[in-house]
Amino acid sequence: MKKIFIFIFLICLPLCISLAQQRVKIGNLEFSVRKSTEGNDTIVQIDINDRTKTVITRKKDKEEYKPRRRYHTSSWYIGLEFMLPDNGADYLKIYSGKSYQFNTGYRYCFHPTRWYGIGVTGQYAFYNYRLKDASEPMIGAATEPYKEVFRSNNLGVGVFNRFYIFPGNRSRPNSDGVYIDAGVQGEWSYGRFYKSKLETGDYSIKNKYRNGYAFNPFTASAFAGIGFGWFEVHAHYRFTDVFNKEVIPVELPRMTIGVTFNID
Secondary structure, eight states: OHHHHHHHHHHHHHHHHHHOEEEEEETTTEEEEEEETTEEEEEEEETTTTTTEEEEOOOOHHHHHHOSSEEEEEEEEEEEEEEEOOOOOOOEEOOGGGGGGEEEEEEEEEEEEEHHHHHHHEEEEEEEEEEEOOOOHOOOOSSSEEEEEEEEEEEEEEEEEEEEEOOOTTTTOOOOOOEEEEEEEEEEEEEEEEEEEEEEETEEEEEEEEEEGGGOOOEEEEEEEETTEEEEEEEEEEOSBBBBBTTTBOOOSSSSEEEEEEEE
């Protein structure tokens, strides 16, 4: 008989909830149900023969459990690059220990799928290169100069594709998994300086070029890199010339490699 009462109670429970504050009696079983809500919590109180039981349920947030098929990531970054030495006759030689390229900028990437993203970058770059063996094409002297410097301040934009090898946890910052980037970049140089100083016995010969016709203001390059979370290793190959060869008949090496650190 007890099981029959319990069965009847379960059938009548929805009706009892709708009849809040009313007491219902079935045989020796007398009960009432009260329902209320507080935020995402639903509170149900059941009084059975003057004994009260409280049941609390929480609504699931649909947005929290809904998988994101399309999303975006963005971050600030800083990085360093170094030119790979090239001893060809048409290229300036680099003092590797004194030359570098500093980059900082912002990267935005839209992900239409979990395994692919397409993005854009905007950055500032500072080139600081100490050169050697440029005296013969630059000045026409036989003695090697003891100081040669090339500096440039550049603003650049880029477009890249991102392919994920192992996608990361999208709900956590700096957890972009393992990915490969490949894209193109263009730069405009708004401040350039080349200086060469040569000792020739009792006097010295100096050559200075600042902005103007001796340099090409725009450069273009392709780049590729592999990254994990906040760290990336990449390489650039420049298609265009830095110098106007009618004025400076040599060129900087075209390949650079570097590291980038993402800052959320």
